[in-house]
Structures are given as structure tokens and as C-alpha cells.
Amino acid sequence: MTTDSAHDPTHSRLRHFLADDDLTWSEQREVLELAAVLKADPYSRQPLAGPQSVAIIFDKPTLRTQASFTAGVAALGGYPMLVDGRLAQVGVRESVPDTARVLGRMTTAIVWRTYAQSALEEMAAHAGVPVVNALTDAYHPCQILADLLTIAEHTGGFTADGPALSGRTLAYVGDGANNMAHSYLLGGALAGLHVRIGAPEDYQPDPAVVKRAAALAAGTGGSVTVLEEATAAVTGADVVATDTWVSMGQEDEKDEREAPFRPFQVNAELLDSAEEGAVVLHCLPAYRGKEITDEVIEGPASRVWDEAENRLHAQKAILTWLVDR
Numbered sequence: 001m002t003t004d005s006a007h008d009p010t011h012s013r014l015r016h017f018l019a020d021d022d023l024t025w026s027e028q029r030e031v032l033e034l035a036a037v038l039k040a041d042p043y044s045r046q047p048l049a050g051p052q053s054v055a056i057i058f059d060k061p062t063l064r065t066q067a068s069f070t071a072g073v074a075a076l077g078g079y080p081m082l083v084d085g086r087l088a089q090v091g092v093r094e095s096v097p098d099t100a101r102v103l104g105r106m107t108t109a110i111v112w113r114t115y116a117q118s119a120l121e122e123m124a125a126h127a128g129v130p131v132v133n134a135l136t137d138a139y140h141p142c143q144i145l146a147d148l149l150t151i152a153e154h155t156g157g158f159t160a161d162g163p164a165l166s167g168r169t170l171a172y173v174g175d176g177a178n179n180m181a182h183s184y185l186l187g188g189a190l191a192g193l194h195v196r197i198g199a200p201e202d203y204q205p206d207p208a209v210v211k212r213a214a215a216l217a218a219g220t221g222g223s224v225t226v227l228e229e230a231t232a233a234v235t236g237a238d239v240v241a242t243d244t245w246v247s248m249g250q251e252d253e254k255d256e257r258e259a260p261f262r263p264f265q266v267n268a269e270l271l272d273s274a275e276e277g278a279v280v281l282h283c284l285p286a287y288r289g290k291e292i293t294d295e296v297i298e299g300p301a302s303r304v305w306d307e308a309e310n311r312l313h314a315q316k317a318i319l320t321w322l323v324d325r
Contacts, residue, residue, distance in 0.1 A: 013325045016124040016131045017318050018117070020141040020187035021212060025220050027321075028148075028190050029162040035149050035310070035317035036158050045316075047323045048078025052108040054319070056134070059085035059114040064284060065134050065142075068311040069111055076316055081107060091119055100126035108323055130322035132315075140179045143283050144187035145314035150307045151239055154279050166192030166221055171237035171274070173198040173230045173264045174291055175257075176205045180243040180283055185213035185224060192220040198233025199226070200260040230264045235273045240301075241281040242266045242291045258290070266292045271301060279303045 016022060023031065038045060048054065054073045058066060066082070073080040083103075090099045090112075096119050103110050104127035112120055113134035124131040133141050148165060156164025172184045176199025185205060188195035195213065197205055204226060213224045227233045234240055245261040246253065266280060280292075280301045288294050297304055 015322055015325055017141060018120055018124055018133045019139045020144055020183050021190060025190055031317045031321050032149055032163045035313045038316045039313040042075050045320050046077035047320050048076040051077055051079040053079045053081045054109045055081045055083055055103045055107045056111045057083040057085055062113055064308055064311050065113050068315055072312050072316040096122040097126040104128040138179055139183045141183050142315050144183040146307055146310040147281055148191055149310045149314050150303050154303055155238055168238045169194040170239040171196045171233040172241045173233055174242045175203050175245055177203045181205050182209045185209055189213040189217040189222045189224055192222045194223045196225045196233040198230045201228050230270055231273050234270055237274045237278055239279055240266060240274050243283055244287055245291050266296055268295055271296060281307050284308060
């Protein structure tokens with residue numbers, strides 16, 4: 001039997017979005033510009049008209065990811081095929097390659113929110129359609145696209161040359177070893193940002209990710225700095241970002257993790273060290289009084305709700321970009 005080229009894993013035009021640096025500098029800008037267009041005119045692109053189906057698999061708890069991808073696929077003219085990870089048991093009841101081959105024959109793209117990055121990569125190797133990382137333990141690239149869109153909107157907008165991101169300083173404080181820190185390093189460096197990670201000594205980013213980010217920054221005019229002190233990271237920053245100190249799957253470590261992170265709380269005092277007019281980001285869910293205070297998340301610097309909405313527009317853009325290739 002001849003394999004349909006549209007579902008052929010070796011098809012030369014097939015692209016995936018598994019990590020932030022799966023895009024080049026120019027491609028990232030193209031996706032962000034498209035996100036801005038789709039935000040302004042939500043139904044202007046219909047690459048999934050038919051409707052074509054997009055499989056959306058959830059192995060981890062979700063609110064924004066489910067809401068934004070299902071609404072986004074529908075707005076693009078498609079059908080969001082929700083797959084309950086508890087029922088499908090991908091990699092347990094059925095192997096990842098077998099699941100990929102089945103879903104790839106029935107859908108135009110696959111979106112997966114799961115644990116292991118290696119499983120996502122295995123899905124992409126066998127699906128024959130674009131695969132999008134909706135979050136793994138290693139990276140959260142769709143969130144970073146949303147964050148970059150938010151930063152551009154509030155620190156300079158979009159010019160004839162693209163989003164006004166290059167040269168801005170983003171400070172992320174908190175757990176430097178988690179998926180958000182890794183994606184800020186890669187996606188921020190790719191955008192030409194000066195990325196600073198402020199994290200306790202025992203919660204530093206993966207050195208291999210730092211090395212990749214530094215190589216990207218060398219080509220985009222950005223920079224990467226890893227620090228062990230929050231104020232040093234935030235001083236003069238245009239953007240201050242944080243995330244929960246206890247990621248999914250780490251609930252048993254809650255008590256032991258809290259103490260080393262207390263000095264990294266995003267509060268009014270820490271924010272005073274940032275550049276005047278700095279904006280605050282948090283990917284949510286937020287544990288108020290822990291990694292961020294009510295005063296800050298509800299204050300004038302907060303762009304958290306814009307950031308949450310921008311998941312919708314950024315994900316519509318990356319799906320459109322992948323499917324239209």
C-alpha cells in the first residue's frame with residue numbers, strides 16, 4: 001500500500017513545534033506577527049476548514065491549554081478532537097508509535113500535553129502530521145510564544161521590522177530547573193532578549209539548555225545570565241516573570257521546596273528593582289502569597305490576563321504556520 005505523502009514522517013515539508021528552538025529567529029517573528037494579525041481579525045485565516053480534525057491529548061491537568069487550543073482550532077475552521085489521556089493511556093495501553101500512526105491517519109495535526117519530552121519526540125517521529133508541544137516536563141514553548149506576544153504588545157508593539165523584542169531584558173525568578181525557565185531561555189534568546197534566570201543554587205537550569213540558549217543569543221544579539229539572587233536578576237528588567245514553585249508531579253515536595261524559594265517571591269519590593277514601567281508575567285495557575293503577591297498580580301504592572309488570552313492567538317498562529325507549509 002502506498003503511504004499518503006501528507007501522512008509520511010519523512011515528508012520534506014513536515015515541521016513540528018516540540019521545543020522553542022524548533023523555529024529560527026525569522027520563523028519565530030513570522031509566527032508572532034501572524035498571532036498579532038489573528039488577534040486583530042480572529043477569523044481571517046481558515047487553514048482547518050472542512051472541518052479538519054486536530055487531536056488534542058491531555059495527560060496533565062489543564063485549563064488554559066484546553067480552552068485555548070479547542071477555541072483556537074474551532075476559530076481556524078477545524079474540529080478539536082479531545083483525547084482524554086486517562087482513557088487513551090498513550091505509551092501504556094498502546095505504544096506511542098502505534099498511537100501516532102493511528103491519529104496521524106485521522107487528523108491534520110496532533111497537540112499533546114504530557115510528561116516526557118522523549119515521548120513527544122517519538123510521537124512526532126511516527127505521526128506524519130505536525131505535532132505541537134502543549135507542555136512537557138522539559139519545555140512549554142506555546143506559553144513562551146504567548147509571553148513574547150504579550151511583551152511586544154506592552155513594550156513597543158509591532159513595527160515594520162516585526163515585534164519590538166530585541167534588546168529588552170526579561171528576568172525570570174523562581175524554579176530555574178522547570179519547563180518555563182528552559183523555554184524562557186530558548187525562546188527569549190531566540191527573540192534577542194537579554195534573559196536572566198534568578199533561582200536558588202539547587203534549582204538551576206539544565207546546563208545543556210543554557211548552552212543552547214547562549215548559542216542562540218550569540219546570533220540574535222541577546223544574552224543569557226543565570227544568577228542565584230532575585231534582586232540581581234530583576235534589577236533594570238523590562239519584564240519580570242515567575243511560575244509556581246511546585247510543578248505538576250512535585251506535590252510531595254511542597255514543604256521542602258518552599259523555604260529556598262521564599263527570597264524569590266515577586267512582590268512590590270522586588271518589583272521596585274525593575275525598570276520603571278516593567279510588566280509582570282505569570283503563566284498560571286498562581287499561588288498567591290507564594291511565588292507572587294496579590295498586590296502584584298492585581299496591580300498595574302500585571303499583564304497576566306493578557307498573557308493568558310494570548311495563548312489562544314499564539315497557538316492559532318503556530319498551528320496555521322505548521323499546517324500551511
